[in-house]
Amino acid sequence: xxxxxLTSVCQIFGIFFITFLILHLIPGDPVLVMMGESASLxxxxxxxxxxxxxKSIVEQMTNAISQLAQGNFGTSILTNMPIKxxxxxxxxNTYALASLxxxxxxxxxxxxxxxxxxxxxxxxxxxxxNASLFFISIPHFFLGPLLILMMSIYLGWLPVSGMEGKYAxxxxxxxxxLGMLAIIIKMTRNSMLEIINxxxxxxxxxxxxxxxxxxxxxxxxxVLIPLITIIGMQFGSLLSGAVITETLFSWDGLxxxxxxxxxxxxxxxxxxxxxxxxxxxxxxxxxxxxxxRFLDPRMRH
Amino acid sequence: xxxIALTIILFWTCSLIYxxxxxxxxxxxxxxxILFVPNLTYWFGKDDFGRDIYLRLIDGFINSFQIILVVTxxxxxxxxxxxxxxxYLGGRLxxxxxxxxxxxxxFPGILLAIAFAAILSPGKLNLIxxxxxxxxxxxxxxxxxxxxxxxxxxxxxxxxTMGSSKSRTVFRHILPALSTPMIVEATYAVAGxxxxxxxxxxxxxxxxxxxxSLGGMMRxxxxxxxxxxxxxxxxGASIMSMVFAxxxxxxxxxxxxxxxxx
Numbered sequence: 001x002x003x004x005x006l007t008s009v010c011q012i013f014g015i016f017f018i019t020f021l022i023l024h025l026i027p028g029d030p031v032l033v034m035m036g037e038s039a040s041l042x043x044x045x046x047x048x049x050x051x052x053x054x055k056s057i058v059e060q061m062t063n064a065i066s067q068l069a070q071g072n073f074g075t076s077i078l079t080n081m082p083i084k085x086x087x088x089x090x091x092x093n094t095y096a097l098a099s100l101x102x103x104x105x106x107x108x109x110x111x112x113x114x115x116x117x118x119x120x121x122x123x124x125x126x127x128x129x130n131a132s133l134f135f136i137s138i139p140h141f142f143l144g145p146l147l148i149l150m151m152s153i154y155l156g157w158l159p160v161s162g163m164e165g166k167y168a169x170x171x172x173x174x175x176x177x178l179g180m181l182a183i184i185i186k187m188t189r190n191s192m193l194e195i196i197n198x199x200x201x202x203x204x205x206x207x208x209x210x211x212x213x214x215x216x217x218x219x220x221x222x223v224l225i226p227l228i229t230i231i232g233m234q235f236g237s238l239l240s241g242a243v244i245t246e247t248l249f250s251w252d253g254l255x256x257x258x259x260x261x262x263x264x265x266x267x268x269x270x271x272x273x274x275x276x277x278x279x280x281x282x283x284x285x286x287x288x289x290x291x292x293r294f295l296d297p298r299m300r301h
Numbered sequence: 302x303x304x305i306a307l308t309i310i311l312f313w314t315c316s317l318i319y320x321x322x323x324x325x326x327x328x329x330x331x332x333x334x335i336l337f338v339p340n341l342t343y344w345f346g347k348d349d350f351g352r353d354i355y356l357r358l359i360d361g362f363i364n365s366f367q368i369i370l371v372v373t374x375x376x377x378x379x380x381x382x383x384x385x386x387x388x389y390l391g392g393r394l395x396x397x398x399x400x401x402x403x404x405x406x407x408f409p410g411i412l413l414a415i416a417f418a419a420i421l422s423p424g425k426l427n428l429i430x431x432x433x434x435x436x437x438x439x440x441x442x443x444x445x446x447x448x449x450x451x452x453x454x455x456x457x458x459x460x461x462t463m464g465s466s467k468s469r470t471v472f473r474h475i476l477p478a479l480s481t482p483m484i485v486e487a488t489y490a491v492a493g494x495x496x497x498x499x500x501x502x503x504x505x506x507x508x509x510x511x512x513x514s515l516g517g518m519m520r521x522x523x524x525x526x527x528x529x530x531x532x533x534x535x536x537g538a539s540i541m542s543m544v545f546a547x548x549x550x551x552x553x554x555x556x557x558x559x560x561x562x563x
Contacts, residue, residue, distance in 0.1 A: 007403060014404040019416070026420045137545050139496045141503045141519050142537030149530050240410025244500055248523065259504050262419040274416050281409040
């Protein structure tokens, strides 16, 4: 457990170091890249001292750490305002999108996987498997337009993009969810099939328990353990999928903020976004490991 | 499934041969044929500049595969080298490499590539750098795990007892034993790279117009989604068909060589 915590802390420091390097790896003068060649010398010097680029690397590093420790993410070059409020808005929006997508994927993936395993080899099973094969291999940037075409243009049910109205979240959430849902279905089905033939279930049957009690009481609990790992693993694809999906649907989240900041060469915002995304990824991975150890007593040794 | 995958591979191979043998210019614009729907002359229709989507797609694939070929060479060679050294020599080197790998793995998906594409100006070379930065990790992890397995096998031990040097053991015994799982890994990695490259171009961080790129076409097509849905559907389906065929090929090799998962 301690080793796990230590690795995560090291990873977070590593992420910090790499994002810190971003500004220093820009070929040429970062100030010129950000402001353009036409900026006056006085403006250039002002930005340079604001970014702390006139100080030594070590000084910059310690400065950045102390600023971050105070919860200060720096100033946006584009708007000349602190990044923090903008960043927190984006985090909230991404959180709403990601949690809805994750809920859809877990609930329907779980039900679908159990159904497919229970009726193994039947018509339902084949349908579920083929659909999940399709959704595993479809990239986000194609699934999004397909959903827009079907749900907004052909059926006219949902808004095409943007964030207005409470239904606007459905399409981007579905775009993010369907790929994960397919993987969760596949994994749940596979581990269910293993469990159906396991000693625990055979014993429960021999005891004379009803089918529903076996499914809910025994299988459900056993299938939860591998599911936790899969969900943790899927979090990474959720985050990188969010970058594409948010850009596609003009959803003002972290991913869109990241892409816009890159396009406008607003590097402090880029740094803050990458820092937040990678840190939350490490944090979720840590939680997954902890949950796994907690749920499966065999793992504690 | 098998027939579909073979048809897709055959179709794109023929298209490639068409490009090599006969050649064409995919950037010819016909202003009065903007966003034509697919017809007998233009199978895939025309794009927003009146260019043939089919020809643009072929050029997009060629650009994409040029990048992917270089990225795969760089990442597989460096990844396998690092993984084998780490697994075979062990000790402090192994610890350091393990730490660096976990560090790289703390960036989800294409985030690291996005970060590096952001600081480098767009272009083929920089796209290769951005995609290679995190790509070696998968190879290194697999190579390390496989090396640990092979190292303990009798034929390696026997050759060591007979006095073969470390480099001879690595080159004559461990690397050949690693080749099949690595080729399978590379096949899956290529499929992933097609999507990663297209994603970067889709975000405007990859190849820039007027160069043909799969992600760039997807980005353009989404703009005309309401008026001409065929553009987005054809581009998306083409990318997906390619990824599907390569993944299928990977599965086939996986089964054919009887590789066990760890």
